[in-house]
Amino acid sequence: MLAAGALAMLLTRWLQPWPATLVAAAVLAPFLVYQVHRLFAPVRSLFRALAGSVASYRDGDYSFGIAWHGQGELRELVESHRELGDTLRKQRLTLVQRELLLDTIVQNTPVAMVLVDPNRRVVLGNLAARKVFGDGHRLEGQSFEDILARTDEAVRDAFARGGDGMFTVGDDDNEDIYHLSRRTFRLNGRAHELVLLRLLTAELRRQEVQTWKKVIRVISHELNNSLAPIASLAHSGSELLRRKQYERLPVALATIEERARHLEGFIRDYARFAKLPSPRLVPVEWARFIEQMRTQVEFVAELTPADGIARVDVAQLEQGLINLLKNAHESGSAPGDVRLHVRRLPVGWRIEVLDRGSGMNEAVLSNALLPFYSTKRNGTGLGLALAREIAEAHGGRIALLNRDGGGLCVSLTLPL
Structure with missing residues (x-):
C-alpha cells in the first residue's frame, strides 16, 4: 500500500507542469508562424517572379527582369534565369531584324508574289503583285479567283493550264512576257499556295540582242574566212589567165571550190539548226x-x-x-x-x-x-x-x- 501511494505522488508531481507548457506553446505559436512567414516571404516572391517571367517568355515578352540580392543557390538560379532572358532577347531582336529584312526584300522584289490560303483568300501580296493584279491597291483579304477574273485573258489561261509556264500579254507592238511559277506548302498546318509572276520581257530582249550579236559575229567571221581567199584566188586566177600560166589554174580553182563548199556546209548547218523539224519516232x-x-x-x-x-x-x-x-x-x-x-x-x-x-x-x-x-x-x-x-x-x-x-x-x- 505504501509503494502505491509513493508512485501516485510521483506521477502527480511530474504531470503538474504540463498545462503551463501547453499554455505557453499556444501563446507563442502565432508569433512563430508569423516569423516563419516573414522569413520565407522574399523566397515566395522570388518564385512568383520566376513563374511570371516564364509565362512572359512563353508569350513572347522578354522585357521581364529579376533582381535578387541574396546569396547561395537561389542567387545562382536567378543569375541563370537572367542569362536565359538575355539570350532570348538577343535571339528575338535578331529574328525581328531578319523578318524586317525579309519583308523589305519581299515587298521590293520585282517578282510579283501572292500567298493564297486554303479558302483561296490572299494572305500576302507584295508591291509588284499589287501593280499586276490590283492596279496598285492592296490584295490581302480578297478572293484570288475574283482577282484573276479581272485580269487579262492570257493571265487567266496561264492559271487555268496549271503548273509553271510562260505566257504573253498584249499585242505585237506592246508585248510583255511573263513566267508563272506556283508552289504549294503547309503553313501553320494548313495548305497554302505561293504564286510567283516574273516579267521577262526586258531580260529576254537583252538576251535576244546578245544572241543576234553573237550570230552576226560568227557568220561575219566565217564569211570573211571563206570570201577573202576566194576573192584573192579569183584575182590570181585572172592574172594566170592573162599571163597564160594555165598549169597553176587547177590549184587555184580547187582551193576556191574547197572554200565555197565549206561555206555552203556552214550555212546549211545553221539552217538545219534553225529549222529542226519535230522528230518522227x-x-x-x-x-x-x-x-x-x-x-x-x-x-x-x-x-x-x-x-x-x-x-x-x-x-x-x-x-x-x-x-x-x-x-x-x-x-x-x-x-x-x-x-x-x-x-x-x-x-x-x-x-x-x-x-x-x-x-x-x-x-x-x-x-x-x-x-x-x-x-x-x-x-x-x-x-x-x-x-x-x-x-x-x-x-x-x-x-x-x-x-x-x-x-x-x-x-x-x-x-x-
Whole structure:
C-alpha cells in the first residue's frame, strides 16, 4: 500500500507542469508562424517572379527582369534565369531584324508574289503583285479567283493550264512576257499556295540582242574566212589567165571550190539548226543503228541489252551522235578511247559518249550547250547545241561532266 501511494505522488508531481507548457506553446505559436512567414516571404516572391517571367517568355515578352540580392543557390538560379532572358532577347531582336529584312526584300522584289490560303483568300501580296493584279491597291483579304477574273485573258489561261509556264500579254507592238511559277506548302498546318509572276520581257530582249550579236559575229567571221581567199584566188586566177600560166589554174580553182563548199556546209548547218523539224519516232534496233554509224566515225560501242529497241528519229539522232563522236575525236583522245555506251533504264535509255581528252573547265561546261558558243578557232558552236535540241525534241535531256582520270562524258537520256 505504501509503494502505491509513493508512485501516485510521483506521477502527480511530474504531470503538474504540463498545462503551463501547453499554455505557453499556444501563446507563442502565432508569433512563430508569423516569423516563419516573414522569413520565407522574399523566397515566395522570388518564385512568383520566376513563374511570371516564364509565362512572359512563353508569350513572347522578354522585357521581364529579376533582381535578387541574396546569396547561395537561389542567387545562382536567378543569375541563370537572367542569362536565359538575355539570350532570348538577343535571339528575338535578331529574328525581328531578319523578318524586317525579309519583308523589305519581299515587298521590293520585282517578282510579283501572292500567298493564297486554303479558302483561296490572299494572305500576302507584295508591291509588284499589287501593280499586276490590283492596279496598285492592296490584295490581302480578297478572293484570288475574283482577282484573276479581272485580269487579262492570257493571265487567266496561264492559271487555268496549271503548273509553271510562260505566257504573253498584249499585242505585237506592246508585248510583255511573263513566267508563272506556283508552289504549294503547309503553313501553320494548313495548305497554302505561293504564286510567283516574273516579267521577262526586258531580260529576254537583252538576251535576244546578245544572241543576234553573237550570230552576226560568227557568220561575219566565217564569211570573211571563206570570201577573202576566194576573192584573192579569183584575182590570181585572172592574172594566170592573162599571163597564160594555165598549169597553176587547177590549184587555184580547187582551193576556191574547197572554200565555197565549206561555206555552203556552214550555212546549211545553221539552217538545219534553225529549222529542226519535230522528230518522227519509229522503232529502231540499237545494234543495227550503231553499226550504221560505224561507217561514218570510229568508236567502241557497249550496248545493254544487246537486243534493245528504241523509238527515235533515226536521222536526227544519228546526226547528233555523229557530231558528239567527232567532237570526242577532236578532244585529243586516242581513237580507242572514244566510246559509245547505250544502257536501258527503268524509264528510258541513257546514251553516253566518252573520251579521254582534256575535258572542260567550269566556264566552258556552263556555256557549252548554248548555241554559237565554241572554243574552237573555226567552230560554229552548233554541235552540242544541236544535240541538245534533238534530245529535248525527243522528250529527253543532255548533260556534260568531266570524267575521273580525264576526259568528258556527254550523257543523253531519252524516254522509252
